[in-house]
Amino acid sequence: MPVDGPQYPVNLILAGRRCLVVGGGRVALRKISGLLGCGGLVHCVAPSVSDAVRALPITWEEREYQRGEVAGYRLVVAATDSSSVNRAVYEDGEEAGIWVNSADDPASCSFTLPSVVRRGPIMITVSTGGHSPAVAAWLKERFEAELGPEYEVLLELVSGVRDDVRRAGQSTEQLDWKKALNSDMLDLIRAGQINQARERLQACLSSSSA
Numbered sequence: 001m002p003v004d005g006p007q008y009p010v011n012l013i014l015a016g017r018r019c020l021v022v023g024g025g026r027v028a029l030r031k032i033s034g035l036l037g038c039g040g041l042v043h044c045v046a047p048s049v050s051d052a053v054r055a056l057p058i059t060w061e062e063r064e065y066q067r068g069e070v071a072g073y074r075l076v077v078a079a080t081d082s083s084s085v086n087r088a089v090y091e092d093g094e095e096a097g098i099w100v101n102s103a104d105d106p107a108s109c110s111f112t113l114p115s116v117v118r119r120g121p122i123m124i125t126v127s128t129g130g131h132s133p134a135v136a137a138w139l140k141e142r143f144e145a146e147l148g149p150e151y152e153v154l155l156e157l158v159s160g161v162r163d164d165v166r167r168a169g170q171s172t173e174q175l176d177w178k179k180a181l182n183s184d185m186l187d188l189i190r191a192g193q194i195n196q197a198r199e200r201l202q203a204c205l206s207s208s209s210a
Helices: 026-037 083-096 133-146 149-167 177-181 185-190 194-209
Strands: 018-022 041-046 059-062 075-078 099-102 115-119 122-126
Touching: 018 026, 018 083, 026 041, 026 075, 075 083, 083 099, 115 133, 115 149, 122 133, 122 149, 149 177, 149 185, 149 194, 177 194, 185 194
Parallel strands: 018 041, 018 075, 041 059, 075 099
Antiparallel strands: 115 122
């Protein structure tokens, strides 16, 4: 059953924090890769750990999951093909106050994982609240196609100008950033006219502060 009620969106800082993945197959590989990409320290437990998982910079043990071993971890992912094992991991997490995600089993989750689109520091997440991972993946592809490299350049320009304003001791809150972003900045960036795009940004902000 899908998770009832709205879910609270949050970006977790996993760098240097211990994460447990129960399972050693294809799904576990995907989950571990995502955790490693955010700096998590991953330990994997499964009766059989694939060569692909073993090749990752993690620690691992080939054995059955032991009840209660979620304690001591900040985040846990159950990625086995056994609903009873996944449920046991979730129940242990509930008892220990540890956040647990069970792959493709919303009823055994204390958090769900959205589909993610990344473009440098930009991150867009898509979630259906556990109703349909397929729809979330489909929407992700649509957003991914739209979010070209010009958006990363746009972010760099806006961030740089924002830093300049703050260094000058001025407030960034009163500036009309939306006006600048709704200008032809993106078109200029797509055309390779980066300096012109920066000038357009500064001109829009100057007129909004006048």
